[in-house]
Amino acid sequence: MESGSVTTPFGRRPMTFGMLASQAAARKIEPGRSIDKWKLYRALCEARPLLGITDRALSILNALLSFYPKGELSEDNGLVVFPSNTQLSLRAHGMAEQTIRRHLAALIEAGLLIRKDSPNGKRYARKEQGGEIREAFGFSLAPLLARADEIERLAAEVTAERLQLQRLKERLTLCRRDIAKLVEMAVEEGASGDWSGVHLHFRGIVERLPRSPSFEKIAAALDELELLREEITNQLEMQVKAPNQSGNAQHSERHIQNSNPHYTTELEPGFETKQGTTAEDQSEGRAEPTARIATHEGKGRPVPAASSASVAGGGLRSFPLGLVLQACPEITAYGPQGSVDTWRDLMTAAVVVRSMLGVSPSAYEQACDVMGPENTATVIACVLERAGHINSAGGYLRDLTRRAERGEFAIGPMLMALVRTNSPIRGKTG
Template identity: 85%
Template sequence: MESGSVTTPFGRRPMTFGMLASQAAARNIEPGQSIDKWKLYRALCEARPLLGVTDRALAILNALLSFYPKGEISEDNGLVVFPSNAQLSLRAHGMAEQTIRRHLASLIEAGLLIRKDSPNGKRYARKEQGGELREAFGFSLAPLLARAEEIERLAAEVVAERLHLQRLRERLTLCRRDVAKLIEMALEEGAAGDWSAIHLHFRNAVERLPRSASVEQVAATLDELELLREEIVNQLEMQVKTRNQGGNAQRTERHIQNSNSQCTSELEPSFETKQGARSDDRSAGRAEPIAQIHIDERKNEHVSRAHAASATNGGLKSFPLGLVLQACPEIAAYGPQGSVGTWRDLMAAAVVVRSMLGVSPSAYEEACEIMGPENAATVMACVLERAGHINSAGGYLRDLTRRAEKGEFAIGPMLMALARANSPIRGKTG
């Protein structure tokens, strides 16, 4: 500071230890020290969260710096600016005078300015006969010059933390996408495992993350999802290895032709068939002799149709009830007592929805025979969700039933599309 002594505020404004400390620090300016004022201002804007000042206070500081006559702040050029509040308001985009006073006080409290008041509290400067400034009363920029290195260091820390947070968010986005698509693939391919619980765990982890999360919160969520992704990948890779070993004819010495109609491979569901494919082709070797016996006895047309329907039902895999209710939440209102807790409740709700949407009993019974009662109820729940986009629910259900009979329809893609559309974290799970 020019005077090298302590200055106290004008009027009833009290002197504080903070003001005294700021003035003491401002006297520690190295001889010949200078800094570009706009470069320093940009560093102040970056370091704002650590300095505890608002963006509007920085707007006032920007206006003050515009009154400094030189491009670099130094003691040789003087450190005091003395614009009136009216002139500050003009350069602060018309900010109210009372607001200007409040933000000036916050800049002084933050140790970025020092108030150098005149005897009457006015801001002005005294000049020599040659026109040079002898003494000025207003706001001293000495703290900015004294704290220039500190401000630049704080700005570098803020920038580094922001870049670190950005990288963490990028990794989190990729990990969320990986987990979501792996779970979707596992459900569509019918992989063994409690995928409904895994998906619930995934949703809970993502929903706990606030919108404006800190570095620590993002890092914790990322660690949790990376561990979940690793567990999912290990589980799926083990199943892939098991399938490859079980399907290798050279290693298991299985024969392509097998006259044993009760072969274990025919009784167990195959994970390698595409969802929606009918199991008639695999069980044709044992269905035809049974049908022939019934034809010879001439008494089992009903039994033969029931057997064909049961064989067809195995072609569509049923999904976890929790996933169905997540994808189709509207069906719950039509269940017993207004809720759905079991498959029986879902099938009862589907009957109510069938009647409400004008689907004939014969169309729904045919769907139950071809798809199975659980899958037919699931399809009705999906139809209810998309009722606003379907002109004829009965015709739509019959079309899906015919496609399922030909092995051309899969519930998984339709169910997963509705699950994503109705998810409360839509757009966040990648």
């Protein structure tokens, strides 16, 4: 189009700010700029969702580009095409004229075309004596050349998003296959576990996905399925390892695997006993927590309770229930009947909080094996108090479990810090 000119539409069609902006942008084309028209058209097809145009409108644009005589769009070759609606219909596979007009208006509104109407609204060109076009009236393709970089960028974004969605769907398919085959194997091999419940949970996640899910819904479902797959894998691996563990001739006791996290201890765990004392010597009302019983190989006599407790609790010191509740009052709401009166109530509440915080059963069970059930429930209560400062409760619990195995973790400092935090006189000090 002519530099510095502004064209208004013919007849009753109004002038809009969008048209004015498109014409202003078209006048800023760099001198000598050119681009392959079909390469640009392919980029337009890719960027179509972000440009807000339909595939039928792109068919009309394709027909208009076919009337451009050169292979590259350039101001030197002119940027106005002037076919009649009849010619457009033929190259648009017989599209009706009313439909052509509607899609032309959509292309103009999207800022991809500019009308350059003649005084009488007809499309034609005036030529010089040598046959060169001096002035043409029709549709200017200048916006395509002016927005070429933007169109290619939008096309690259759509392509990248499509590839990302494709990879996400592939991961979802693989995860679904893994879960289905693992559950099938567990049922056929008779592995212990609520596999019917796991399968129902799996089907519930899958069936929530719509026929054409968005990227966000696929990502959310994939996160749930990957967590479920991890829990299934951990549970099955623990059952695979359990039969393979055997007694060591250099040790006097065997390791007995117990996968039940629900312990029956009701009394508060006692403090560490003094050297030389036994469980019978302790005062009434304070008893050792129930522990796994280990026997000497070939002898059949039980290991003393203090030794058993140190195996089950990883050598961690236990604290009175009253102190735990003073440091962690929030756990009380999750106990039976909304209260915690015994250690059994605390462990029941810890199982509920464990699920709420997203801690996997395998992580909780491993913590019980290393630290003992009462200490694990105490740690869960502490984690609940500091839930707003912990990104992954499951990962945090696994880290504490590993530190407890190495003898690098103690519950006392954690409890004392929470006692000071929740103290009613804390705000008056300082």
